[in-house]
Amino acid sequence: QQQVKQSPQSLIVQKGGISIINCAYENTAFDYFPWYQQFPGKGPALLIAIRPDVSEKKEGRFTISFNKSAKQFSLHIMDSQPGDSATYFCAARRGTSYGKLTFGQGTILTVHP
């Protein structure tokens, strides 16, 4: 049972463009939604995270938009750079679940120079 669905599977963007990755969840008990960035041969690393009491969070070129009623959230990467090429995972956590994360399927982002 995939509780967090992520799309697209892969994304190609030109340098300077906007990359958008979407996630949808089913469990309304989720209370924390992080995005992880993974470079080839490395483990995932936390990029940015949001809680459902806010609709948007921005850190530099990275923004999470959150729609609680639609149970959807998305990652926007502004002015995408070749160094942003990586796999991105959305995730969700229930506060009572010992910190366990449920991950989306992942999106392979390629930014062409």
Add this chain to the structure above:
Amino acid sequence: NAGVTQTPKFRVLKTGQSMTLLCAQDMNHEYMYWYRQDPGMGLRLIHYSVGEGTTAKGEVPDGYNVSRLKKQNFLLGLESAAPSQTSVYFCASKQGLYNEQFFGPGTRLTVL
């Protein structure tokens, strides 16, 4: 600080062989997790531990066992490896319930 380290980095097994993957963290974290990563499926939780001497099943525990005898180490065992266990395995740790998880570099396992 080395953070989260995993041993070995790569391993090839034959069906039926056993092995143990070691995860070590030097951050004095309470919580530790084992995930497997497969193409198109994201990361799926195998087992986790909320403290020394404790373990619990995650989403895909079948065919795996774990132990946390020391706070800094979390071992993942495969008693009789199967080709379906070919995957990249990641360990993660975190301090408090609401803190971020820190991931190790992964172990790529191939079962022939």
